[in-house]
Amino acid sequence: MEQDETLNKIEVRGLKKSYIERRTKKRFFSQCRPQEDCKVLDGLTFSIPSGTFACFIGPSGCGKSTMFRIVSGFERPSEGSVLIDGQEVTGPSNRHVCVFQEDGLFPWLTARQNIAMGTEGLKGQQAREEVEEYLELVGLSGFGDHYPHELSGGMRRRAEVARALITNPDILFMDEPFGALDFVTRLQMREEMVNVHQMFDMTILFITHDIDEALQLGDRIIMLSDRPAKVAWDMEIHEPHPRDLSAGDLRQIRKEIYHKMGLHVAL
Amino acid sequence: MVLKKAGLFPIVLAILLLWHLVTAALNVPEFMFPRPLSVAGALWEMLKNGELYRNSVSSLFRVTVGFYLAVVTAIPMGLLIGRQRCLRTILNPLVQFLRPISPLAWIPMALMWFGIGDKPAIFLIFLSSFFPLVVFTTSSVLNIRTTYLRVAENFGLKGFKVYMKVILPAALPEIITALRITLGTAWLVIVAAEMIAVKSGLGYLIIDARNSLRMDMVVAGMVVIGTVGLILDYMVRLLERMPSVEWSRMRR
Amino acid sequence: MLAVAGAIFWLVVISLLRFTLPGASHHETRLKVGFLPITCHLLLPVAMERDEFFRKHVLPVKYTSWPDMIESVKGGELDAALILAPIAISMMDQGVPVKIALLGHRNGTGLVVSSKRPINQVKEFEGKTVAIPIRYSTQNIALLSLLEKEHVDMQRVTRVELPPPDMPSALASGAIDAYIVGEPYATQARLMGVGTIFQKISSIWPGFISSILIVRKDALKKNPTQMDSFIKGLYLQGQWIENNRRLAADMGARFFGLSKRLIETVLMEKEVSYRNILPKKEEFQAIGKKMVRYGLLTKVPDIEVYLKWY
Numbered sequence A: 001m002e003q004d005e006t007l008n009k010i011e012v013r014g015l016k017k018s019y020i021e022r023r024t025k026k027r028f029f030s031q032c033r034p035q036e037d038c039k040v041l042d043g044l045t046f047s048i049p050s051g052t053f054a055c056f057i058g059p060s061g062c063g064k065s066t067m068f069r070i071v072s073g074f075e076r077p078s079e080g081s082v083l084i085d086g087q088e089v090t091g092p093s094n095r096h097v098c099v100f101q102e103d104g105l106f107p108w109l110t111a112r113q114n115i116a117m118g119t120e121g122l123k124g125q126q127a128r129e130e131v132e133e134y135l136e137l138v139g140l141s142g143f144g145d146h147y148p149h150e151l152s153g154g155m156r157r158r159a160e161v162a163r164a165l166i167t168n169p170d171i172l173f174m175d176e177p178f179g180a181l182d183f184v185t186r187l188q189m190r191e192e193m194v195n196v197h198q199m200f201d202m203t204i205l206f207i208t209h210d211i212d213e214a215l216q217l218g219d220r221i222i223m224l225s226d227r228p229a230k231v232a233w234d235m236e237i238h239e240p241h242p243r244d245l246s247a248g249d250l251r252q253i254r255k256e257i258y259h260k261m262g263l264h265v266a267l
Numbered sequence B: 001m002v003l004k005k006a007g008l009f010p011i012v013l014a015i016l017l018l019w020h021l022v023t024a025a026l027n028v029p030e031f032m033f034p035r036p037l038s039v040a041g042a043l044w045e046m047l048k049n050g051e052l053y054r055n056s057v058s059s060l061f062r063v064t065v066g067f068y069l070a071v072v073t074a075i076p077m078g079l080l081i082g083r084q085r086c087l088r089t090i091l092n093p094l095v096q097f098l099r100p101i102s103p104l105a106w107i108p109m110a111l112m113w114f115g116i117g118d119k120p121a122i123f124l125i126f127l128s129s130f131f132p133l134v135v136f137t138t139s140s141v142l143n144i145r146t147t148y149l150r151v152a153e154n155f156g157l158k159g160f161k162v163y164m165k166v167i168l169p170a171a172l173p174e175i176i177t178a179l180r181i182t183l184g185t186a187w188l189v190i191v192a193a194e195m196i197a198v199k200s201g202l203g204y205l206i207i208d209a210r211n212s213l214r215m216d217m218v219v220a221g222m223v224v225i226g227t228v229g230l231i232l233d234y235m236v237r238l239l240e241r242m243p244s245v246e247w248s249r250m251r252r
Numbered sequence C: 001m002l003a004v005a006g007a008i009f010w011l012v013v014i015s016l017l018r019f020t021l022p023g024a025s026h027h028e029t030r031l032k033v034g035f036l037p038i039t040c041h042l043l044l045p046v047a048m049e050r051d052e053f054f055r056k057h058v059l060p061v062k063y064t065s066w067p068d069m070i071e072s073v074k075g076g077e078l079d080a081a082l083i084l085a086p087i088a089i090s091m092m093d094q095g096v097p098v099k100i101a102l103l104g105h106r107n108g109t110g111l112v113v114s115s116k117r118p119i120n121q122v123k124e125f126e127g128k129t130v131a132i133p134i135r136y137s138t139q140n141i142a143l144l145s146l147l148e149k150e151h152v153d154m155q156r157v158t159r160v161e162l163p164p165p166d167m168p169s170a171l172a173s174g175a176i177d178a179y180i181v182g183e184p185y186a187t188q189a190r191l192m193g194v195g196t197i198f199q200k201i202s203s204i205w206p207g208f209i210s211s212i213l214i215v216r217k218d219a220l221k222k223n224p225t226q227m228d229s230f231i232k233g234l235y236l237q238g239q240w241i242e243n244n245r246r247l248a249a250d251m252g253a254r255f256f257g258l259s260k261r262l263i264e265t266v267l268m269e270k271e272v273s274y275r276n277i278l279p280k281k282e283e284f285q286a287i288g289k290k291m292v293r294y295g296l297l298t299k300v301p302d303i304e305v306y307l308k309w310y
Helices: A020-025 A064-071 A111-119 A124-137 A153-165 A183-200 A211-217 A248-260 B002-025 B036-048 B051-083 B085-098 B103-114 B118-142 B146-154 B160-194 B202-211 B215-239 B247-251 C002-019 C043-050 C052-057 C066-074 C085-094 C138-149 C164-173 C185-192 C217-222 C224-243 C245-256 C260-268 C281-293 C303-307
Strands: A010-018 A039-048 A053-057 A079-084 A096-099 A171-175 A203-207 A220-224 A231-236 C031-035 C058-062 C080-084 C098-103 C109-114 C129-132 C158-161 C178-182 C195-200 C211-216
Touching: A010 A064, A039 A064, A039 A079, A039 A220, A039 A231, A053 A211, A064 A171, A064 A203, A096 A153, A096 B146, A111 A124, A111 A153, A124 A153, A153 A183, A183 A203, A183 A211, A211 A248, A220 A248, A231 A248, B002 B036, B036 B051, B036 B215, B051 B085, B051 B118, B051 B160, B051 B202, B051 B215, B051 C002, B085 B118, B103 B118, B103 B160, B103 C066, B118 B160, B146 B160, B160 B202, B160 B215, B160 B247, B202 B215, C031 C066, C031 C224, C043 C052, C043 C058, C043 C224, C043 C245, C052 C058, C052 C224, C066 C080, C066 C085, C080 C085, C085 C098, C085 C138, C085 C211, C085 C281, C085 C303, C098 C217, C098 C224, C098 C303, C109 C138, C109 C164, C109 C185, C129 C138, C129 C164, C138 C178, C138 C281, C164 C178, C164 C185, C164 C195, C178 C185, C185 C195, C185 C260, C211 C217, C211 C224, C217 C224, C224 C245, C245 C260, C281 C303
Parallel strands: A053 A203, A053 A220, A096 A171, A171 A203, C031 C058, C031 C080, C129 C158, C129 C178
Antiparallel strands: A010 A039, A010 A079, A220 A231, C080 C211, C098 C211, C109 C178, C109 C195
């Protein structure tokens, strides 16, 4: 688990993405009209040190998910580069596991089988024990044989997190993972994510549109501007967990974020 | 299920009664449309002399072999076409062109290539199932959520493993629906094919009964064909209850 | 997994059932002979009943329509077939390797008209629909000759091709006004009370030929003695039928799956003849010429080649 502080980080330089080249191919389906510039990302630059819980916020449709796909290796940028551990990212890797916005559990496998996907390389008994361990870790001990459609939304997310964690990744990418959950479940999941981060000591890149969520979780909050996205604000938060958002510095930061996003709410 | 079955019997009885009353009241001659009783007699006769067993087995055997051949070739092909853009560009027009051609249009060719007997019928069944299955499988692969494919990529699944562990299971619910539809067509086609290409089977039973002017046997044959068709459909429907495909029904 | 196991289990079960069916057996060494249930093919059932050789070495294959049989002959599925003479001639024209062996019988074809909507003169066929077995049939040629002789406008007579067993019911339902066909389907309309015989074709075409026996050259080459016994056996039945019509009718009815009364009625009228069934070059040339005349053939093939057996 010991990692070199200086090496293991994400380095994003001048990331640009536009969908102009796609327009000619998929003319009928593209939302872009000809001549219109379809820039989504406009020179994103940031770097994340190893072990950081980094939260990205920004108005919806600003290109958070596009950035997510590029950084995690599923799409290529039009310009700029993404370096992980000093290496250019050319594709997804099982060292950097994603939890997507949509349900990513395979519905044809039980929770246990889904989680076991991440135990490639381990042998029979050992793998089985590990799967049970992770089921327990996310509080799904009795639900190993359930299929995803037999689980609640929160349970599915837990199983998915377990599946990601069991691979023991360097980086966990999460794209609005709790967006579809009800309020209480979300709060619980946040707490657990904090625990997970502390237990596993990994780098987490977490995208959300929920400002409170970012404040609850992040060691670092990066705010993106409206489309085409740039880094609008980048701050570090050193509050210990559990955090109280209505007190002290956090209250101040929260106000500022609301302000910067152009929201005028009494807090 | 039990309740449904209990409800079925009176309905069947009512239909038979209605059939009898209408044919009797209108005084329809037996050679135009036979009464239920004479059809039952014909059924009993065919059951006793083994014709029913012999022809049902022949038909079922042909459908099984032809359909299985189609399944084991069409599904892998559909998966590949769905995945590989270049294959899609090359093969899709061909498949789309051949698909709407009724398998019965192949009868002259089937007879000349395979003579008479099981082979031409199996060939026709194969054709009737192969093209729809390829098309259905292709489209179900195209419908797979990108998230699943991304997860697979993320977990480092490659090549054959992606097909076996992600693409096939993700497409399976739609493929099973396709199997149900194509098996239904196959059963339609076997009867038509046996009227021409072979000398046994339920289709032949009907044609032979017609030629010997036995309308009661013709209708009895129809009854058997309908019943077997129902059973086949029920069997495939059992597949839809498999735990690993149930999710698609839950999602609707 | 369970589903796959189930599917495989079913395949095994149905295959076992299929291959334990009687007659599903082994390699076929018997001569495969195609026929239709018509009196013109009566030689075959009688031979099957009376001749030991036939029971051992001949496999009759029943057809219900001519096109199917044609494809089987062309594809080599059948070794021999009782088939309409014009079909055989057109096969020769197309180069299908066949030889002519025997005639099925002579006469035994009738032009049937509806008894509800009777036709009394040939002229009245104008504007009517007449069913024929297939355009390559002597029935078709006979019909056209009759129309031509009486100066009927052939364009105004609609001819449709129907499998013979369908003709009586088509006449009864009014789908057609008349049909020309080999026995017993002409007599059948009479017995059903739906039609009357307008004309027996033997009255305008004495010794009328309907079907003939053709054999494939490859089958002949493979086992000439077997083929020889087969042809000889069929030929000999002709004599016997002439002297035992009632018995022959019974055999035919059982074999064809038709009513005994029907076949007996046809045979006891003694119009159909099983004498004189060796093929003659002149008769085939005459049929060929008529086929050319009615646009069924571009030129008459050299019939003699197909009749040579030595």
